[in-house]
Amino acid sequence: MKILLTEQIRAADAYTIAHEPIASIDLMERAATACVQWLTTHFAANIGFQIYCGMGNNGGDGLAIARLLLQRGYRVKCHLIAYRDAFSPDCETNFTRLQSMGADVQTIREPNDFQTPSPDEVAIDAVLGTGTHRPADGLVAAYIAWINQLPNIRIAIDLPSGLPADGPAAGFLTVEAHITLTFENYKLNLLLPHTGKYAGRVHVLPIGLNRSFWEAADTPYHTIDEALIQQIYRPRQPFTHKGSYGHAVLICGSKGKMGAAVLATGACLRSGAGLTTIGVPPEGYAILQTTHPEALCTILDPVCHLEDVLGPASRYRGLGIGPGLGTSSLALHHLHQALDWYRNPMVLDADALNLIAQHPELLTRIPPHSLLTPHPKEFERLFSSAKSDDLERLNLLRTKARELQLILILKDHHTCIALPDGTCYFNTTGNPGMATGGSGDVLTGLLTGLLAQGYEPWQAALLGVYLHGLAGDLAAAAHSEEALLAGDIITHIGKAFQKIYQSLPPQKRYYL
Ligand SMILES: NC(=O)C1=CN([C@@H]2O[C@H](COP(=O)(O)OP(=O)(O)OC[C@H]3O[C@@H](n4cnc5c(N)ncnc54)[C@H](OP(=O)(O)O)[C@@H]3O)[C@@H](O)[C@H]2O)[C@H](O)CC1
Numbered sequence: 001m002k003i004l005l006t007e008q009i010r011a012a013d014a015y016t017i018a019h020e021p022i023a024s025i026d027l028m029e030r031a032a033t034a035c036v037q038w039l040t041t042h043f044a045a046n047i048g049f050q051i052y053c054g055m056g057n058n059g060g061d062g063l064a065i066a067r068l069l070l071q072r073g074y075r076v077k078c079h080l081i082a083y084r085d086a087f088s089p090d091c092e093t094n095f096t097r098l099q100s101m102g103a104d105v106q107t108i109r110e111p112n113d114f115q116t117p118s119p120d121e122v123a124i125d126a127v128l129g130t131g132t133h134r135p136a137d138g139l140v141a142a143y144i145a146w147i148n149q150l151p152n153i154r155i156a157i158d159l160p161s162g163l164p165a166d167g168p169a170a171g172f173l174t175v176e177a178h179i180t181l182t183f184e185n186y187k188l189n190l191l192l193p194h195t196g197k198y199a200g201r202v203h204v205l206p207i208g209l210n211r212s213f214w215e216a217a218d219t220p221y222h223t224i225d226e227a228l229i230q231q232i233y234r235p236r237q238p239f240t241h242k243g244s245y246g247h248a249v250l251i252c253g254s255k256g257k258m259g260a261a262v263l264a265t266g267a268c269l270r271s272g273a274g275l276t277t278i279g280v281p282p283e284g285y286a287i288l289q290t291t292h293p294e295a296l297c298t299i300l301d302p303v304c305h306l307e308d309v310l311g312p313a314s315r316y317r318g319l320g321i322g323p324g325l326g327t328s329s330l331a332l333h334h335l336h337q338a339l340d341w342y343r344n345p346m347v348l349d350a351d352a353l354n355l356i357a358q359h360p361e362l363l364t365r366i367p368p369h370s371l372l373t374p375h376p377k378e379f380e381r382l383f384s385s386a387k388s389d390d391l392e393r394l395n396l397l398r399t400k401a402r403e404l405q406l407i408l409i410l411k412d413h414h415t416c417i418a419l420p421d422g423t424c425y426f427n428t429t430g431n432p433g434m435a436t437g438g439s440g441d442v443l444t445g446l447l448t449g450l451l452a453q454g455y456e457p458w459q460a461a462l463l464g465v466y467l468h469g470l471a472g473d474l475a476a477a478a479h480s481e482e483a484l485l486a487g488d489i490i491t492h493i494g495k496a497f498q499k500i501y502q503s504l505p506p507q508k509r510y511y512l
């Protein structure tokens with residue numbers, strides 16, 4: 001789904017109001033109803049809410065939420081942060097509606113007016129949303145500093161107040177939310193690490209903005225959602241055999257790092273590849289044969305040529321190189337060989353990327369549309385000009401993907417996939433439990449296995465990253481985020497496939 005930028009969101013809003021048609025106050029009511037639906041599903045009726053509202057439309061949402069919660073019997077106290085004189089029209093309407101119910105709304109005009117709530121109450125932050133375009137100051141800044149030091153759970157409406165939806169945010173004082181309920185789709189700054197961290201766990205609430213406007217909007221940014229995955233994923237067909245699903249080859253592992261090879265192989269096998277061959281150093285042979293009897297195993301010694309030990313490259317439809325490979329001269333030799341021998345899109349990860357960072361001339365030898373999976377540190381090593389500023393890094397990612405005609409997969413909380421055509425896809429599955437050793441090796445195996453099955457490289461990238469996160473989510477549900485191991489992700493790949501399959505429309509569900 002497209003990620004719209006601030007001006008486009010405003011235009012989508014206006015277009016929906018004009019073409020649905022729906023009055024803007026009713027669109028606000030829809031947004032507030034979606035929030036209240038979520039809140040009442042997650043909080044029992046004995047929970048009290050403290051709702052902090054601004055004077056624009058974000059505040060209007062807050063006032064409408066207060067009214068709807070009161071109607072459902074919740075205890076609600078509403079506060080108006082009077083940071084300016086005038087209400088927006090819809091905010092004013094909701095202010096009047098709330099007052100006409102006899103609700104008590106406290107007007108806060110200065111920092112001394114803040115009243116400390118009981119710690120067990122839920123604080124709702126509806127002061128600023130997508131209208132934010134400058135750093136908070138005065139009363140708004142005082143509110144943000146005050147609410148951030150409360151022990152209460154903080155739930156932001158649309159955006160944590162103070163955070164612009166997109167664009168630079170360095171130095172912007174921002175509410176540190178535990179949960180953000182955002183409308184229609186993620187805003188760009190919710191997906192980037194330095195700004196997204198203020199949002200806590202994000203839940204996207206659809207409010208029915210006009211689809212045709214959304215589809216026509218021009219933006220390079222997208223989220224990977226279920227609908228997109230349903231278009232990419234291909235269920236297996238009858239009368240097929242292992243040859244139909246391709247032969248994957250992995251070049252991974254070194255002494256002391258064979259675990260990475262084991263994990264990549266396990267994920268490749270679970271991806272659905274017809275055959276998986278793993279090339280390992282002599283000391284890894286027994287390990288791989290024991291852990292993965294389903295895989296073929298070949299020893300790569302210092303003098304071997306890949307053509308001699310693995311046969312013609314045309315035998316394989318996907319190659320993955322890097323996990324646990326090390327950065328020795330032997331590893332470099334294997335990387336050189338792989339780049340000479342295999343001329344189709346491949347997956348390069350971990351030590352393969354570190355070797356390329358040390359030998360940048362190799363970058364131009366990577367087959368076009370190959371998948372590179374750096375984490376931020378590896379990305380920085382690869383492109384030394386990489387800055388820690390999120391937007392600069394995102395621009396560099398897109399520029400390099402276009403310039404080198406590669407698929408760059410920047411691994412993070414929301415992994416970002418930059419395609420050679422300049423588009424950019426953020427993943428929405430996955431959880432902090434996956435920030436653990438071996439998780440990246442699993443992704444490499446999955447991506448290689450999907451390439452082997454004939455998915456186009458961009459499809460393998462989107463489906464692989466989404467599946468990886470989904471399997472991680474299922475694993476976290478089974479084991480907790482803390483106890484999640486990379487191996488648990490592999491164990492749950494099957495369930496993740498099933499979940500995608502079950503989400504397909506009935507006419508695409510060929511087997512039961
Ligand atoms: N389509 C949707 O997604 C819908 C969104 N809704 C909600 O509406 C807000 C956006 O409302 P808007 O009125 O445009 O903006 P805000 O409420 O975020 O801000 C109001 C004004 O505050 C001023 N501003 C901006 N930055 C600051 C700041 N740092 N400190 C103080 N004040 C600030 C600015 O006014 P200026 O006069 O200064 O330009 C803002 O305009 C969206 O987030 C949703 O919550 C609707 O409910 C309908 C559907």
Ligand SMILES: [K+]
Nearest residue numbers: 125128159161
């Ligand atoms: K807010």
